[in-house]
Amino acid sequence: MSTNAETQPVVVGVDGSPTMFLAVAWAVDYASSTSAPLRIVVVYQPDALEDELLAAGAPSDSSQPRALRVAQQHADAAAAHARALDPHVHVESAALPGAPTTILLEEAQRSALMVLGSPQLGRLHRAFTGSTGAAVSARAACPVVVVRKQVSRSLTGTRVVVGISGPASQNAAEFAFQEARRTHAGLTAANAWHLNTADLGSLVSPVEQRQNLEAAAHVMLAETLKPLSIAYPDVDVRRYVVEGSPAELLEKLSANARLLVVGSRGLSAMSALLLGSVSRETIKRAHCPVAVVHPRTRS
Numbered sequence: 001m002s003t004n005a006e007t008q009p010v011v012v013g014v015d016g017s018p019t020m021f022l023a024v025a026w027a028v029d030y031a032s033s034t035s036a037p038l039r040i041v042v043v044y045q046p047d048a049l050e051d052e053l054l055a056a057g058a059p060s061d062s063s064q065p066r067a068l069r070v071a072q073q074h075a076d077a078a079a080a081h082a083r084a085l086d087p088h089v090h091v092e093s094a095a096l097p098g099a100p101t102t103i104l105l106e107e108a109q110r111s112a113l114m115v116l117g118s119p120q121l122g123r124l125h126r127a128f129t130g131s132t133g134a135a136v137s138a139r140a141a142c143p144v145v146v147v148r149k150q151v152s153r154s155l156t157g158t159r160v161v162v163g164i165s166g167p168a169s170q171n172a173a174e175f176a177f178q179e180a181r182r183t184h185a186g187l188t189a190a191n192a193w194h195l196n197t198a199d200l201g202s203l204v205s206p207v208e209q210r211q212n213l214e215a216a217a218h219v220m221l222a223e224t225l226k227p228l229s230i231a232y233p234d235v236d237v238r239r240y241v242v243e244g245s246p247a248e249l250l251e252k253l254s255a256n257a258r259l260l261v262v263g264s265r266g267l268s269a270m271s272a273l274l275l276g277s278v279s280r281e282t283i284k285r286a287h288c289p290v291a292v293v294h295p296r297t298r299s
Contacts, residue, residue, distance in 0.1 A: 008112035008142075009039040009092075013104055016042075016074040019117035023147045024078050026289060027115040028085045030145075033182055036112055040078045040093035043103045044071035071095035101136060108140035115145045137279065137292045138264045143175055145259075147289045158258040159186040159238075163250050163278065164224050165263070172263035172293040173224055177232045179259055179291070186236035189225055190253055192246040193217045210243065217241045247281035254286040264294040 012027040014020035024040070031038040044067045075093040082091045096103050108114050116136075137144050160183070162176035163169070173189065180187040193213045195206060221239050229237055242249060254260045262279045283290050 007037070008110065009037040010034075010113045010115065011039045011041055011107045011111040012078070012115040013041050013043070013100075013107075014074055014078045014117065016070070016077075017117055019147065020074070020078055021081055023115050023117040024082050025085060026145065026147045027113075028082050028089055030113060030115070030182075031089050032086045034112070037090040037092065038082055039107070039111070040075055040082065040091065041103070041107055042071040042075045042078075042093075042095045043100045044068060044095060044097055046097045068095060068097070104136045105140060108136070108142045108144075111142045113143050113145065114140055115147060117147060137283070138294065140294065143291050143293045145289055145291045146283050148283075148286060157186070158256060159188050160259045160261065161188045161190060161250065161253045161257040162261040163246055163263070163282075164189050164191050164221055165246070165278075166220055167224070169263045170224060172261050172291075173228055175291060175293045176259075176261040177228045177235055179261070180235045181232055183258060185258055186238065188238045188240055188253060188257075189221055190240040190242075190249055191217045191221050192242055192244045192249040194243060194245070214241060214243070246278045247285070250278070250282050251285045251287070254282070254288045254290075257286075257288045259289050259291060260286045261291045261293060264292050 010027050010031040012023050014023065027038055030036070046065060046067055072095045075095050079091050079093040082089065104114065114136075137146075160176050160180040162173055164173055176187055176189075179185075193216075195209055195213065218239075218241055221241060225237060225239070229235070240249075240253070250260055250262065260282055262282050264279055279290075279292050283292070
């Protein structure tokens with residue numbers, strides 16, 4: 001498969017859970033509007049004993065292992081749903097054996113975007129509350145979108161929301177601008193700051209510390225957004241700076257959002273352990289799809 005940006009597919013990982021069709025629908029919409037092909041992937045765990053019995057010629061109602069048959073059924077159902085939603089999108093599907101983390105990270109190397117179902121239903125629940133989901137979200141070489149709920153098309157004024165905490169959020173902010181333009185939505189850039197206990201030990205009063213922190217947050221937000229606002233002049237941008245918990249702020253703003261975008265801390269194995277603070281909480285609690293965006297390692 002070519003690794004040119006124009007031909008990189010949108011990959012959607014499905015597992016047969018009820019939310020797989022929501023993930024497929026989100027991926028089809030993205031693929032259609034970006035002229036990208038859609039690749040549906042089901043990862044399954046082979047049954048070593050069954051494989052040995054089949055290889056030895058033991059009686060069976062099928063020449064294929066059951067795990068592969070079930071995975072292929074899920075892949076076929078997802079592909080049929082995708083083609084029904086938009087027959088113009090090129091769709092391919094694959095049932096792949098192996099460890100979910102390994103397979104999904106390999107797929108991400110050749111993908112423009114990866115879409116996964118809700119972490120609250122199906123087998124992906126275990127993945128996104130454990131090491132697999134953290135590793136995929138934090139280390140994938142492309143943005144990862146987790147679809148928790150269908151965006152209501154009846155809601156007017158839904159916006160793309162992005163959490164910005166500093167220069168490390170630049171990639172997330174750019175992705176958010178791209179999505180706002182793609183979906184003809186406004187963009188809300190949010191930052192939540194808080195007074196650390198270490199700050200209380202200084203000679204500056206807590207009131208002045210809060211004023212300084214709030215002012216610094218506004219400056220940081222303005223500096224992060226300025227070049228993107230110039231590059232995307234058609235996107236309506238609002239800024240939101242408050243004192244409090246970043247996860248709680250983003251959860252609140254996601255109630256009327258079409259997409260919530262957060263950053264990650266990089267592509268190292270350790271980043272899978274560090275993802276937990278804000279990104280993992282938003283994946284669990286947001287009221288809309290969540291995109292986790294990380295630095296790209298490929299050219």
